[in-house]
Amino acid sequence: MFSxxxxxxxxxxxxxxxxxxxxxxxxxxxxxEILSIRxxxxxxxxxxxxxxxxxxxxxxxxxxxxxxSRLGAVPLEARDARLAPCRRxxxxxDGFYSTTNLPTQVRLRGRWLDVRDVExxxxxxxxxxxxTARAVPITDVRKGDLVVCGHDGVKVLPIxxxxxxxxxxxxxxxVSSEKPKAREIRDTARGILEARAAGRRVLVVAGPAVVxxxxxxxxxxxxxxxxxxxxxxxNGFATHDIERAIYGTALGVDLxxxxxxxxxxxxxxxxxxxIRGAGGIRKAVRKGxxxxxxxxxxxxxxxxxxxxxxxxxxxxxxDVVTDTLEAQAAMRRAVRGVGIAVILSSTLHGxxxxxxxxxxxxxxxxxINPAVVTKFADRGTFQIIGLVMDAGSFxxxxxxxxxxxxxxxxx
Amino acid sequence: xxxxxxxxxxxxxxxxxGRPDARTAPRFLxxxxxxxxxxxEINPWMDRRRRVDRPLARRQWNRLIRxxxxxxxxxxxxxxxxxxxxLVFTANAGLVSGRTFxxxxxxxxxxxxxxxxxxxxxxxxxxxxVLLPRRLRFEGEGDALSLGRTxxxxxxxxxxxxxxxAVSEIVGMEALPLELVDRRFYHLDTCFRPLGPRSLLxxxxxxxxxxxxVIRDRIPDLIPVSEAEACRFICNAxxxxxxxxxxxxxxxxxxxxxxxxxxEPVEIDLSEYLKxxxxxxxxxxxxxxxxxxxxxxxx
Numbered sequence: 001m002f003s004x005x006x007x008x009x010x011x012x013x014x015x016x017x018x019x020x021x022x023x024x025x026x027x028x029x030x031x032x033e034i035l036s037i038r039x040x041x042x043x044x045x046x047x048x049x050x051x052x053x054x055x056x057x058x059x060x061x062x063x064x065x066x067x068x069s070r071l072g073a074v075p076l077e078a079r080d081a082r083l084a085p086c087r088r089x090x091x092x093x094d095g096f097y098s099t100t101n102l103p104t105q106v107r108l109r110g111r112w113l114d115v116r117d118v119e120x121x122x123x124x125x126x127x128x129x130x131x132t133a134r135a136v137p138i139t140d141v142r143k144g145d146l147v148v149c150g151h152d153g154v155k156v157l158p159i160x161x162x163x164x165x166x167x168x169x170x171x172x173x174x175v176s177s178e179k180p181k182a183r184e185i186r187d188t189a190r191g192i193l194e195a196r197a198a199g200r201r202v203l204v205v206a207g208p209a210v211v212x213x214x215x216x217x218x219x220x221x222x223x224x225x226x227x228x229x230x231x232x233x234x235n236g237f238a239t240h241d242i243e244r245a246i247y248g249t250a251l252g253v254d255l256x257x258x259x260x261x262x263x264x265x266x267x268x269x270x271x272x273x274x275i276r277g278a279g280g281i282r283k284a285v286r287k288g289x290x291x292x293x294x295x296x297x298x299x300x301x302x303x304x305x306x307x308x309x310x311x312x313x314x315x316x317x318x319d320v321v322t323d324t325l326e327a328q329a330a331m332r333r334a335v336r337g338v339g340i341a342v343i344l345s346s347t348l349h350g351x352x353x354x355x356x357x358x359x360x361x362x363x364x365x366x367x368i369n370p371a372v373v374t375k376f377a378d379r380g381t382f383q384i385i386g387l388v389m390d391a392g393s394f395x396x397x398x399x400x401x402x403x404x405x406x407x408x409x410x411x
Numbered sequence: 412x413x414x415x416x417x418x419x420x421x422x423x424x425x426x427x428x429g430r431p432d433a434r435t436a437p438r439f440l441x442x443x444x445x446x447x448x449x450x451x452e453i454n455p456w457m458d459r460r461r462r463v464d465r466p467l468a469r470r471q472w473n474r475l476i477r478x479x480x481x482x483x484x485x486x487x488x489x490x491x492x493x494x495x496x497x498l499v500f501t502a503n504a505g506l507v508s509g510r511t512f513x514x515x516x517x518x519x520x521x522x523x524x525x526x527x528x529x530x531x532x533x534x535x536x537x538x539x540x541v542l543l544p545r546r547l548r549f550e551g552e553g554d555a556l557s558l559g560r561t562x563x564x565x566x567x568x569x570x571x572x573x574x575x576x577a578v579s580e581i582v583g584m585e586a587l588p589l590e591l592v593d594r595r596f597y598h599l600d601t602c603f604r605p606l607g608p609r610s611l612l613x614x615x616x617x618x619x620x621x622x623x624x625v626i627r628d629r630i631p632d633l634i635p636v637s638e639a640e641a642c643r644f645i646c647n648a649x650x651x652x653x654x655x656x657x658x659x660x661x662x663x664x665x666x667x668x669x670x671x672x673x674x675e676p677v678e679i680d681l682s683e684y685l686k687x688x689x690x691x692x693x694x695x696x697x698x699x700x701x702x703x704x705x706x707x708x709x710x
């Protein structure tokens with residue numbers, strides 16, 4: 001489907017121009033959606049309608065738009081994008097265009113440019129001399145940077161709903177803990193294979209609960225098998241994984257027997273202290289202090305890891321980025337080229353990652369709490385599999401679905 | 412004046428003596444046909460192989476002007492210009508509303524030199540000249556005719572539909588665009604002739620079904636003409652008072668219809684102008700038009 005939004009203004013109702021336009025669209029086998037309509041009250045008032053026109057072929061749409069332009073319909077995106085300079089660093093100009101996570105284009109000197117690094121809640125930074133446009137977070141603009149303002153010359157390309165039931169479909173059905181999961185876990189595995197085949201990266205986001213429910217082992221094996229390119233987590237996940245690696249417990253709970261060990265409550269502090277003493281996780285691995293676990297696997301496999309800190313953190317581990325903006329920047333860099341993101345039992349890091357991802361990136365959200373999964377869908381992450389289950393069961397099943405042969409490692 | 416012209420050109424200012432006072436007399440801008448000829452082909456009527464009989468064209472024009480004056484009109488003159496043969500068709504110069512002149516943006520390059528000439532005349536005569544954005548084509552009174560409180564606006568072959576909106580805003584009047592669908596009737600004034608506030612002389616075949624529906628919904632009293640009459644440019648007429656100056660070739664039916672409404676037809680032969688795709692109304696531009704306001708307007 002090829003679409004364009006047109007605007008029709010004037011005495012479009014009394015002159016029958018509006019019905020004429022709609023009839024013309026239908027007569028050519030195209031379809032329309034009236035996005036808005038404002039009717040003038042007095043005879044001298046203008047009316048205005050915004051109509052989204054869709055046709056099956058690009059040529060068909062172009063021919064239809066030419067005819068409609070003779071009837072006064074103007075494509076909304078027919079003007080070049082308006083640019084205004086930032087007057088201060090870190091401050092967008094008034095009326096700046098705020099991005100979505102959908103594929104976006106801007107019109108510059110009559111030509112459409114793809115906006116790179118699509119991310120929601122950003123501005124669009126344009127370098128006219130170079131002919132480039134990219135999404136830029138508010139913190140990153142410098143004085144004088146040119147940013148798109150208003151909606152002229154900005155086109156957002158919606159992600160088409162497919163007719164047949166697709167693995168990574170829209171969250172059409174209700175999120176429920178009672179749906180059978182096997183198929184969706186298989187689809188996740190297929191999503192990982194497809195991402196790799198397309199030359200894209202695999203991202204995992206993990207919360208501490210992954211360790212608590214015994215998901216660290218299968219995750220570790222999946223990482224060692226070479227399926228993961230990047231990991232986002234916090235101090236909590238890394239600490240409990242390391243605690244498990246050293247003591248076999250997470251927050252003092254023995255993960256094999258499921259019972260609180262005596263004096264186990266301070267295991268995590270001792271784990272943190274050990275890593276702080278070693279000077280960091282990588283050094284702890286090199287020195288042989290850390291010999292197993294997810295973090296160990298990440299170091300050995302060269303997985304790009306970002307540990308973002310929070311005000312809840314004990315320690316933290318030296319590898320944790322405690323400056324929020326710096327952590328966001330690191331995550332932003334690591335998210336480039338990601339084709340699939342698997343988010344396991346983490347609201348904070350999961351949503352933060354969702355904020356950075358373009359809408360087209362397939363996302364799998366696994367959480368025991370249905371509200372978290374729903375929250376993801378509500379934020380406009382469109383290609384999503386939502387699974388209400390514990391991360392441990394998910395990961396064990398995912399491991400089974402992934403092929404045994406080791407893929408070539410990706411950087 | 413060129414020496415070839417035999418009959419004298421009547422004086423071009425003021426109403427003829429003995430007529431109603433200048434306050435209510437309609438005023439028209441006209442341009443003598445000194446340079447009128449078929450120099451190019453920009454409508455289906457034009458054919459450069461058909462030559463204009465220039466002395467005849469001059470006589471026909473003079474007769475039109477005399478007739479208008481006799482019926483009470485005041486006439487003002489725009490000087491002809493070499494290289495602009497269609498300047499005679501002053502209806503396309505723009506649209507007058509009070510002391511505002513909305514200048515045309517003519518579609519064809521061949522006529523574009525007329526724009527500056529018309530603009531200069533209006534500036535020097537104290538009008539406020541309003542220009543539409545260049546990309547909006549507008550051919551003046553040729554495509555914008557009012558009936559009652561509504562400005563009807565022809566579009567497609569010459570004027571753009573979006574000019575209707577712009578003009579509407581400027582003159583403060585509802586503008587209803589009507590799509591023209593017969594290339595022979597490429598200006599609204601070739602097929603649409605309001606008579607008073609509620610009647611219309613028109614050729615239905617020139618309009619699409621939406622336009623016809625608007626016409627039928629909005630105008631209570633309709634007088635359709637046949638295709639043959641339309642091709643004689645019957646609709647390209649000038650009503651003045653109780654008379655209507657119309658090109659030759661009125662059918663009996665139309666003649667009765669006009670008389671029944673109190674209009675006495677005055678037929679004029681304008682054969683040489685038909686060769687250029689124009690006739691009576693095309694040759695004049697109303698100067699005392701007040702489309703946004705009151706009922707005096709009989710455009």
